[in-house]
Amino acid sequence: MNKTKKKVGLIVWLIIVAALAVACVLTGLGGEKAETIQETMRDAVLHETNRISLFGLMDVNPAFISGIVVTVVLLVAAALIRIFAIPRFKYVPGKFQMVIEQVVSLFDGLAKSNSPWRNGFLGAYIFGAGVYIFVGTLFELFGFQAITTNGTSISLPAPLSDVNAAIAMGGLSYLVIMSGGIAGNGLNGIGKTLKEISLLISMSFRLFGALLSGLLVTELVYYYINLSFVLPVVVAVLFTLLHALIQTYVLTMLTALYYGEVSEPSHKEKKKVKSKAEKVQSAA
């Protein structure tokens, strides 16, 4: 390709981009907003107005639909990997096999290092939770559209940006920790877990807060057409990636850590029996 052709191509591309930008601004200015920014953000927190019908059975929050989509996508991917990739695994792994093994070993290692005495179930749980949080958080990047019961279109949020999902995940993690306590120490394990009751709230609302903040910022950015160029690359993509990683790490790490703590077999300290010599010495 010579220089002249390159220049022509560059100019055409710039004209197309400029025309699209102008068109976006013009159409954005002319259209009517379905709801104000206050309503949008309030609904992102409370889910009062925008609900989606679940196969006509009941109305659910949009985050639950996101959860179902994430679950289906993950299970299909897992099934495909199980059927096509795992039987072809080799002792000297290729790139894809290495990635899969790294993910599994990451959570397995986390479970083993934090709870060396009991980690089979813990590893499986934090693997599921970690993958769900990570993929669920990245899900909001795709902006899949859904129709609400009001007839408006909304983009599906991250599953855990719904307080109910965050409570479900936090509460389940707490129950898993308690199950570890019971398995390791019986009734004492329940006592040990109840001492950390604040975990129930902290884990739930940490997840909710982190993901909701991402959602609110994204909503805010996309609400105004002027902010919808360039800025989302940083705000949406980078921040979403970052907090997907952080929240995955935080919840799985906390669960593994407390699971290990409460399931650790208790060692009763032997009372020191004073020898006669010591008694005499102390009496003197």
Place this chain on the structure above:
Amino acid sequence: MNIPLNIDWQQILLHLFNFAILAGGLYFLLYKPVKDFMAKRESYYQNMDNETKSKLKEAEELKVSYNRQLSDVAQEIAAKRTEAQKAIDASREEQLQQAREEAARIVETARVNSEQEHNKMLANVQKEISDLALTTTEKILLKGEGSPFEQFLNAANAEKRGEPDA
């Protein structure tokens, strides 16, 4: 009951239900098979490692055994060498002894032979001397009567003529 933030028990249970399906599915489809595979691979390399260690140990033991055998063989060789040296010494001594005896025997034989020769020569000389003496005596005695042959002829002629012996 009106819970703040629109927390809804049904929604929570739905999320739990959804997550339970996901966690179970991921466990059976991904986590367990991958872990099993990794365990299988670990076991394979562990076995290989154990086998190598075992073979190395065997090799070390063999080395020690061979070293010991070499040492034993060296000792045996030294012992046999000493034994052979002794045998050689003994054989040499015996051969020397035999040689000495042979030499003595030869010397003795030579001495006897020379003595016999000496005696024989002496006897011969004596005989020669006696013959010489006899001859000399005969010569002395027969000096006046001519030679014996003439005497024989004379005697024969006298007998023929009938004359008594002179």
